[in-house]
Amino acid sequence: MAAVDEVMSKGRLEAFSDGVFAIATTLLILDVTVPPGSGAHLAHALVKEWPAYLAYTTSFLTIAVIWVNHHAMFSKVTYADRRLVFTNAVFLATVAFIPFPTRLLAEYIRGPDGARTAAIFYGLTFVVLSVIFNLTWRAIAIDRRLVRDDVPQSELKAIFRSFRPGIPMYFGATLVAFVSPVASAFLYLAIAVFYALPADLVTRVQR
């Protein structure tokens, strides 16, 4: 099987991407569990699972934010070429990877051991994801490669600008994990909430 060199309608690329987004979010629940035989103290076991709920909520909301941005990004595209298709594939592979660091965060953040490593690994995943997200956007927008003619240059610049804080924010939160893994875990959630807030509020904060 050799990839035939042909442009691809962005519709099917979006559909495939949406599928990966939807499945990656929905699989997260498989890692929310109580230890077997928790019957005698189930209420207590459920409360003790707060890191699993925190990790679930953070990853779900973050993937939702990424999905919204992915949609905004692709709304500027005319068609997909090989470079976009495979950059997007690497991007999706990273999105689909999220359940793994999520599971680690849920399991080890309580400590005593592994909390720091789990929190750093989670943060680094999103640093990498931010980088690849930017590469995907560059595969679309650099030299207006695949941008629709009717999209003004100012809009592209606004998107470039809006993507800028992602990497430093996740990098900063990852650094916090060295001092306090639990604090960084809440920071990851805060970043997702920050992005989900109305844009005008976000703009005000960024200034």
Added chain:
Amino acid sequence: MAAVDEVMSKGRLEAFSDGVFAIATTLLILDVTVPPGSGAHLAHALVKEWPAYLAYTTSFLTIAVIWVNHHAMFSKVTYADRRLVFTNAVFLATVAFIPFPTRLLAEYIRGPDGARTAAIFYGLTFVVLSVIFNLTWRAIAIDRRLVRDDVPQSELKAIFRSFRPGIPMYFGATLVAFVSPVASAFLYLAIAVFYALPADLVTRVQR
């Protein structure tokens, strides 16, 4: 990655939501199992799994009902804005959460321990889901925010009215769990069946 502030076509939002609904229902079967090494008494082991079948059926049918309502709700929408997108994301996170309380109900309802907690936790999930479902509807219909012009106000009112019994019904069934977890489990199924019944019959019952 910063969420670009842009309205989203409701088509892609529906597609993403449908994906989460379809996956959440289909994942439910992963938690229907017999204990390892049940070979010597497999028929007996299968019969003993009745709580798993009950939980599976209840959650599947309930998600189907929610999916139908979600569809009815979105059929009134013109386009999605940021508030709807993220309220809907929180709503979907709750739908995708359902396999967890389902698994607990299946595992612990037989008792002797944990049956009450599992049944209450299951019910509370659906109380919360009902609340968030209402918030999603409000993100659409309050002040006709995102409602299509041709939808008469009376229709919106009918939907508001039809959503009203959800919270008290699930709350009531959850209260029953304090007395009899098994009874509440069957009540949860009954609520789903009640909603799946033809609307005219439902209306008659509600009067």
Added chain:
Amino acid sequence: MAAVDEVMSKGRLEAFSDGVFAIATTLLILDVTVPPGSGAHLAHALVKEWPAYLAYTTSFLTIAVIWVNHHAMFSKVTYADRRLVFTNAVFLATVAFIPFPTRLLAEYIRGPDGARTAAIFYGLTFVVLSVIFNLTWRAIAIDRRLVRDDVPQSELKAIFRSFRPGIPMYFGATLVAFVSPVASAFLYLAIAVFYALPADLVTRVQR
């Protein structure tokens, strides 16, 4: 949440159904495993897993056949009403249930214990599925309830006729399981292959 009484476009119902079909088939692989620590005799362990491959192939192909029939059925539909939506939901719940009997068949068909039960349970699942499939078709075609005007009555009759052998065939194969579970397992595969064969050949055989 009360289901609003509204017809649903068949497009979204098909999309949801296709999602459940695609996920149910793809989840089947999760139950194909070798025992932990099979390293020293991995080739042997892989060969010993033949019942898992047989069960995987049978269930995958059978779901593909059902999917094709589901498509053929819905190609006659104008729109979906509540009865069709919820009959279809029960149908999908049965499709999504398939990984469970598949897993049992794979695990217990080698015996010594549980082979008969597993093979009967697998067959009964498909007997029930055939019954519900027929009910779904009746929700569409009885009195031409939801049938497009341009579909000739003869075509509906042909479909009714083509669905007829499903229940007795699966019932027969299930009876064989009492005598030889392994033989019935191969019969289940044969039924799927029989349905996948070109229709003119099938018609010739049926005569």
Added chain:
Amino acid sequence: MAAVDEVMSKGRLEAFSDGVFAIATTLLILDVTVPPGSGAHLAHALVKEWPAYLAYTTSFLTIAVIWVNHHAMFSKVTYADRRLVFTNAVFLATVAFIPFPTRLLAEYIRGPDGARTAAIFYGLTFVVLSVIFNLTWRAIAIDRRLVRDDVPQSELKAIFRSFRPGIPMYFGATLVAFVSPVASAFLYLAIAVFYALPADLVTRVQR
């Protein structure tokens, strides 16, 4: 249930296929884990999981390549007939099978035992997949069975030619597994990267 003999719109066949592709890739992450209780040496445990990351990346990228080719293939199709539908179903069953050899490769490639078998089994899966992929293409293109009228014969020939190296490449990499399982594992990744590279580069290499 008997498959009604009817042509199927390729749209729904593509949607179903895309679903299987998206789910098969996203399920891969479920097999990326660290052993339970790795807390005290989590960083070390994460590094030791390199075969899991390698297997994940290889399978994800390979499925993405297959998906692109599947899309290119179906872009030539007018409509689907029974032969294409069921050849495609067998093809999808093989795609959905990939998580199993991926899991084995991740688990056993480190050895000491089972590395060779796991690497050979992985390679053979893709040899078989390449064969079935070619059969699917033949169901479309032989005698222009289902090819759109406006597709020039030269384009079909180019596709036939581009599919040719798949089988020998995977067969060769599988043979390498007899000597060095780890080398073959990296070869499998190299093949996927080779296919993801721009076509003009690939063509130059093939000459």
